[in-house]
Amino acid sequence: METKSNDTEIVKVQVFSNYKVILMNIDGITQEESMVFPNGEANCMNWILGHLLYIRNAFLETLGETSVWDDEKFSCYNRGAIPLDRIDELVTFEELKSYLQQSQDKLEAKLITIESFNPETINDIAIFCLHELYHSGQLGYLRRVLGKPGAIK
Template identity: 85%
Template sequence: METKSNDIEIVKVQVFSSHKVISLNIEGITHEESMVFPNGEANCMNWILGHLIYIRNAFLNILGEESVWDGEKFSCYNRGEIPLERKDELVSFEELKSYLQQSQDKLEAKIISIEKFAPETINDIAIFCLHEIYHSGQLGYLRRILGKPGAIK
């Protein structure tokens, strides 16, 4: 049996591990808690999770897959947006969790089935992985700020 190329295996581990970290960090968080803006202005957990999904859609698109949501409708989660100014547009945390799972299912299915990455996508794929790591760590800090025990042991 032929093994996958190293780059696909590395991305597969990143995608599976990031999802585990994100899931642990958002576990037991209510919608109300997800809407808390630390210091009255730092990004809330709801926006960070929505933003992760927003960028995951671009990741899916680069891999030739459809987005899990309409980027126009969810534009409040785009990079550069100011969540505090658009907080009325943020959707329920449970809805975000559902979109997270949909994006994960699509990413995993694609990465498991793919033969190789197009060379021109490698840079973007590496940045997508970094993006997930960066924001999943923020979710961990927000969890502690909300008074919850750390999820990563």
């Protein structure tokens, strides 16, 4: 009987845990709150969640899955985009939450079936996990900036 490799198990725990942290940090955030730019310039929660999803789609593609959205249509969430200059392109927070759920469903379904990763993708997968950790923490900090109680106790 073949056992799954440690790397796939570590990635599964990170993907499942990050999702829970993201959900906790965006819980109760309204569309209006998601569009608040701290200091009039720092990225808003809407952009951070959309950006997290933009990169998560690349994660899905690295695992051989299809993206949950059209990257060109959602390019306002790409790395290097300046959300303040592209406010009219940002979609609603509810729409982003829907894409988050879809991406999680796809990631979980795929990760459950993978016994090992292609060695050429290990570095990318590690960076994708780091990326999610980084931005899920930003969502937690922004939650506090918006005057909400911290979600992670």
